[in-house]
Amino acid sequence: MIGLAALILAALFAGAALYINLVEVPARRLLAPAAARTEWAEAYRRGYVMQAGLALLSGVCGLVVWWRWGLSPQLLGGLLMLANWPWTLIAIMPVNRRLLATSEDDPIVLQLLSRWAKLHGVRTLLGFAAAFCFALPYITR
Numbered sequence: 129m130i131g132l133a134a135l136i137l138a139a140l141f142a143g144a145a146l147y148i149n150l151v152e153v154p155a156r157r158l159l160a161p162a163a164a165r166t167e168w169a170e171a172y173r174r175g176y177v178m179q180a181g182l183a184l185l186s187g188v189c190g191l192v193v194w195w196r197w198g199l200s201p202q203l204l205g206g207l208l209m210l211a212n213w214p215w216t217l218i219a220i221m222p223v224n225r226r227l228l229a230t231s232e233d234d235p236i237v238l239q240l241l242s243r244w245a246k247l248h249g250v251r252t253l254l255g256f257a258a259a260f261c262f263a264l265p266y267i268t269r
């Protein structure tokens with residue numbers, strides 16, 4: 129069951145991340161810079177805990193399955209999910225801080241939002257790669 133939990137949590141993470149990249153980011157680009165920054169800040173505040181929790185729980189579940197049953201795909205999936213944490217802290221968090229520190233009419237807002245979207249795309253890829261790893265034992269049965 130814990131392997132299935134890892135897969136479900138990773139799939140939820142990947143789906144949420146993909147939604148952000150395919151729906152929220154393009155919609156945000158249609159807004160004026162002040163509105164785009166305001167929308168991003170609200171979405172960031174609401175999504176932070178959800179995505180961080182999904183990444184952590186899924187990663188830990190994958191590592192537990194690997195530790196208990198020695199399934200290498202689960203190890204890789206767990207590490208990929210947990211990689212979202214350092215990626216976020218090292219690559220994305222500086223952009224988040226700059227965005228939160230800008231005034232709504234700062235001309236750099238759109239550039240920062242574009243950079244943020246590209247960096248967030250890596251999180252989406254990590255989530256899908258992990259979900260694939262977690263699914264492998266079910267696919268190859």
